[in-house]
Amino acid sequence: MLVFGGTGDLALHKLLPALYHLHREGRLHADVRILALARSSHSREAYQALAERHCRAQVARADFANETWASFAARLDYFAMDAAQSADFGRLAKRLGRDDARVRVYYLATAPSLFEDIAAHLANAGLAGPAARIVLEKPIGHSLESARAINTAIGAVFDEARVFRIDHYLGKETVQNLMALRFANALFEPVWRAGHIDHVQISVCETLGVENRGGYYDKAGAMRDMIQNHLLQLLCLVAMEAPVRFDAEAVRNEKVKILEALKPISGLDVQDKTVRGQYTAGKIGGHDVPAYYFEKNVDNDSDTETFVAVQVEIDNWRWAGVPFYLRTGKRLAKKASEILIQFKPVPHRLFHEGEANQLLIRLQPEERISLQLMAKNPGKGMHLKPVELDLNLANAFNQQRRWDAYERLLLDVIDGDSTLFMRRDEVEAAWQWVDPILQGWHQHYQSPRPYPAGSDGPEQLQHLLERHGRHWA
Numbered sequence: 001m002l003v004f005g006g007t008g009d010l011a012l013h014k015l016l017p018a019l020y021h022l023h024r025e026g027r028l029h030a031d032v033r034i035l036a037l038a039r040s041s042h043s044r045e046a047y048q049a050l051a052e053r054h055c056r057a058q059v060a061r062a063d064f065a066n067e068t069w070a071s072f073a074a075r076l077d078y079f080a081m082d083a084a085q086s087a088d089f090g091r092l093a094k095r096l097g098r099d100d101a102r103v104r105v106y107y108l109a110t111a112p113s114l115f116e117d118i119a120a121h122l123a124n125a126g127l128a129g130p131a132a133r134i135v136l137e138k139p140i141g142h143s144l145e146s147a148r149a150i151n152t153a154i155g156a157v158f159d160e161a162r163v164f165r166i167d168h169y170l171g172k173e174t175v176q177n178l179m180a181l182r183f184a185n186a187l188f189e190p191v192w193r194a195g196h197i198d199h200v201q202i203s204v205c206e207t208l209g210v211e212n213r214g215g216y217y218d219k220a221g222a223m224r225d226m227i228q229n230h231l232l233q234l235l236c237l238v239a240m241e242a243p244v245r246f247d248a249e250a251v252r253n254e255k256v257k258i259l260e261a262l263k264p265i266s267g268l269d270v271q272d273k274t275v276r277g278q279y280t281a282g283k284i285g286g287h288d289v290p291a292y293y294f295e296k297n298v299d300n301d302s303d304t305e306t307f308v309a310v311q312v313e314i315d316n317w318r319w320a321g322v323p324f325y326l327r328t329g330k331r332l333a334k335k336a337s338e339i340l341i342q343f344k345p346v347p348h349r350l351f352h353e354g355e356a357n358q359l360l361i362r363l364q365p366e367e368r369i370s371l372q373l374m375a376k377n378p379g380k381g382m383h384l385k386p387v388e389l390d391l392n393l394a395n396a397f398n399q400q401r402r403w404d405a406y407e408r409l410l411l412d413v414i415d416g417d418s419t420l421f422m423r424r425d426e427v428e429a430a431w432q433w434v435d436p437i438l439q440g441w442h443q444h445y446q447s448p449r450p451y452p453a454g455s456d457g458p459e460q461l462q463h464l465l466e467r468h469g470r471h472w473a
């Protein structure tokens with residue numbers, strides 16, 4: 001496995017800890033070797049020390065043992081090169097030697113602006129043989145046009161079956177559980193549609209700010225960083241039809257149909273259906289945090305959004321008239337990723353009180369599925385109270401440790417299973433819907449609304465639902 005961007009945030013905080021866990025649990029074949037690549041110069045030992053420092057910080061103390069680390073580090077090496085320079089790929093090819101039968105995974109944990117160069121240089125250096133696979137991190141490009149250019153350049157070297165476009169949300173257990181819940185339980189299917197569901201809320205709220213990723217984030221913003229990929233993928237899993245088989249093509253065919261059915265939001269519609277925000281100074285966990293525009297590598301007059309909420313409609317038979325409200329933001333009051341399915345009230349209110357059912361699928365911080373039902377309050381009279389049928393997935397399976405999303409996805413890449421990866425047409429369909437919103441914001445100069453760090457987001461967020469008599473969970 002060759003990790004381009006091996007000294008970056010993603011590699012050190014996510015990929016190497018995930019590989020360490022796989023190694024520790026005996027899930028990596030003995031032959032697997034990991035070569036980290038970046039421009040900065042490090043000896044093998046210096047890189048191993050850097051990786052160890054980060055892995056120690058990421059991995060629970062009980063899971064980190066010096067001997068296990070030593071055996072993992074024996075797989076780990078470093079190669080300094082500039083991925084934009086074709087000559088450096090010649091050096092890389094020499095270093096790797098010819099071995100066409102060996103599966104090579106190129107993991108591109110770099111900015112997407114390098115993807116096209118890397119694919120072309122790999123091909124020219126004879127490193128993209130039939131056993132090679134490539135993993136692309138999101139976001140793929142910054143617009144439909146740039147995504148198409150990247151996909152075309154990658155497709156010229158790697159056929160689609162060998163391209164793994166990663167969206168780590170698809171590797172989360174609860175996200176996969178969403179498919180199990182919908183397609184392995186008979187009771188939900190009859191009510192999973194417009195006639196019974198009032199609306200759906202999909203929220204990914206973070207307390208973190210942009211940390212040390214200001215340079216990237218300030219050019220991307222929440223729409224490209226989160227909505228274009230993670231939140232639209234969650235929406236697809238909630239809304240798609242049952243695939244005929246659980247395999248890569250069938251699942252992705254259904255997801256792409258949803259993306260193609262998203263009602264476009266363009267021009268002045270953006271003012272009605274979207275809310276953009278940017279955090280100002282505030283408090284998180286009792287500590288003062290600076291405004292976004294004072295973060296490292298962020299422009300002082302930046303108008304990049306750190307918060308987005310959108311009202312989405314799906315133009316198909318199942319979902320006609322059912323709004324899907326998406327929201328995501330940084331520096332919010334609490335970390336919570338969840339999907340709320342709000343059912344319609346019963347058709348005849350026998351008890352003159354009571355609330356409509358809700359199904360809450362919580363992805364983070366804990367993995368939970370909870371169905372809110374109405375029950376009789378004990379005692380005299382017929383008074384109702386909402387109660388929860390609550391399933392804590394970690395407890396239900398009595399697992400010692402839940403897998404991190406990257407562990408699952410890295411194993412799938414090694415196994416060549418692309419079910420949980422995005423196909424080219426999915427990524428492009430998502431951009432096709434996102435681009436007009438970005439253009440609408442630009443044309444109608446919809447600058448981000450300020451919200452204090454530690455709050456729930458900009459005031460306008462409430463209005464998006466309240467005007468329809470609804471409330472955020």
Ligand SMILES: NC(=O)C1=CN([C@@H]2O[C@H](COP(=O)(O)OP(=O)(O)OC[C@H]3O[C@@H](n4cnc5c(N)ncnc54)[C@H](OP(=O)(O)O)[C@@H]3O)[C@@H](O)[C@H]2O)C=CC1
Pocket residue numbers: 004005006007008009010011014037038039040081082083084108109110111112114137138139213216
């Ligand atoms: N960080 C995260 O949590 C997530 C990141 N991503 C995506 O992953 C990708 C990487 O993100 P992140 O790790 O945060 O970025 P960083 O800026 O932290 O890391 C970038 C890496 O690329 C290397 N690099 C830059 N230019 C070159 C070059 N010309 N040749 C070789 N190596 C180069 C850098 O090392 P050097 O400067 O030494 O060359 C560094 O190792 C991005 O596309 C991002 O959107 C996706 C999901 C989550």
Ligand SMILES: O=C1O[C@H](COP(=O)(O)O)[C@@H](O)[C@H](O)[C@H]1O
Pocket residue numbers: 206208225226337364
């Ligand atoms: O892809 C990204 O995801 C993280 C949030 O991931 P999570 O697994 O912690 O929910 C986000 O912080 C980051 O900005 C984005 O690039």
